[in-house]
Amino acid sequence: MPSTDASRTPPDGKSFGTRLEIGWERATDHLPLAAVPLLSSLLAVDNVRRVRSAEGVNIGVSLPFPAALPDLWTFVNVPSPGPGVHFSPTIALLPVQILLQAALVAGLVGSVAEVLRTGRYDFAANARRYFAPMLGFVALVRAVTLALAGPVVAAPLLIVFLIPAFLVLKYLFYATTYLVAVNDDSLADALTRSYRLATAGGPYLSYGAGYLLFAAAVSLVTSAFVVNLGLLGVAVGAVATAPVALALTFATTEFVADLDANERGDGEVDGRGGGFGGAEGFGAGSEGFDGDTAGPGGEFGADRDDREGPTTADDVGETADEPRDDYWDRRKDGGER
Numbered sequence: 001m002p003s004t005d006a007s008r009t010p011p012d013g014k015s016f017g018t019r020l021e022i023g024w025e026r027a028t029d030h031l032p033l034a035a036v037p038l039l040s041s042l043l044a045v046d047n048v049r050r051v052r053s054a055e056g057v058n059i060g061v062s063l064p065f066p067a068a069l070p071d072l073w074t075f076v077n078v079p080s081p082g083p084g085v086h087f088s089p090t091i092a093l094l095p096v097q098i099l100l101q102a103a104l105v106a107g108l109v110g111s112v113a114e115v116l117r118t119g120r121y122d123f124a125a126n127a128r129r130y131f132a133p134m135l136g137f138v139a140l141v142r143a144v145t146l147a148l149a150g151p152v153v154a155a156p157l158l159i160v161f162l163i164p165a166f167l168v169l170k171y172l173f174y175a176t177t178y179l180v181a182v183n184d185d186s187l188a189d190a191l192t193r194s195y196r197l198a199t200a201g202g203p204y205l206s207y208g209a210g211y212l213l214f215a216a217a218v219s220l221v222t223s224a225f226v227v228n229l230g231l232l233g234v235a236v237g238a239v240a241t242a243p244v245a246l247a248l249t250f251a252t253t254e255f256v257a258d259l260d261a262n263e264r265g266d267g268e269v270d271g272r273g274g275g276f277g278g279a280e281g282f283g284a285g286s287e288g289f290d291g292d293t294a295g296p297g298g299e300f301g302a303d304r305d306d307r308e309g310p311t312t313a314d315d316v317g318e319t320a321d322e323p324r325d326d327y328w329d330r331r332k333d334g335g336e337r
Contacts, residue, residue: 016210023251037245041072106130
């Protein structure tokens with residue numbers, strides 16, 4: 001039976017810095033995916049509007065735990081609109097924003113997980129496959145945010161207590177979307193498992209703390225640059241932070257995959273960890289994405305009929321040349337192939 005000891009340290013013992021370095025290498029091999037955090041940054045109309053309206057010299061710091069879709073705003077402390085009750089002029093577009101964000105999260109996290117499994121990805125297929133659970137998660141986050149904002153409007157002093165509460169919630173459930181993509185968990189199962197991992201502490205806490213400290217350090221520079229330069233700062237910052245955000249997505253996805261394998265008792269004892277193996281083990285690299293075979297997903301879509309071998313749950317099966325072989329079983333039999 002799978003182990004329920006979620007607090008065990010992953011066998012590879014990788015630090016956050018090591019994971020980020022590996023994530024950066026993989027991000028540079030799959031740079032087209034950086035268009036996702038870039039697009040997400042530019043679609044945050046309210047944040048752009050608040051930066052444009054900022055006055056004076058602004059210096060701030062952001063304290064984020066791993067996000068479902070890190071982007072420019074992960075590293076920017078957006079100026080507050082000032083005292084009083086404020087309603088966003090784009091509030092009517094909230095349903096559309098939720099749908100778009102869910103599609104981007106599903107496509108990005110699903111594609112990163114697929115790269116770590118197979119060395120290639122189909123953005124459009126992953127966006128479809130994981131859209132429903134990611135939509136539920138994005139909508140839930142927005143609902144909680146609005147629910148916490150209500151008391152602040154009535155009693156502004158409550159913000160002193162609500163900010164820590166919101167930070168705790170982010171910590172407890174930061175692995176949710178990654179568990180959906182890594183293990184095909186339902187949203188309910190992913191929320192439950194993320195909470196269990198978070199309350200066990202251990203590597204989950206260590207990785208979250210490393211992520212927060214790194215993002216905070218970056219935000220000291222990014223916040224000052226973006227907010228004080230206005231729209232120019234937003235444009236430059238969105239482009240500059242997109243590869244960093246992608247590297248963080250790769251790092252977090254592999255970390256959660258290792259936690260998942262460790263919790264299920266599939267961890268290795270040879271020092272390489274029980275999660276996804278390096279993408280290079282599958283012949284991955286910049287060639288893993290072929291723009292000439294783009295399918296319905298445009299730049300990110302890849303035609304599955306042109307691929308070699310199974311790449312999704314529907315494609316997995318026995319072929320004449322290659323019998324079905326479970327990834328985790330291959331790791332336990334002696335390493336990647």
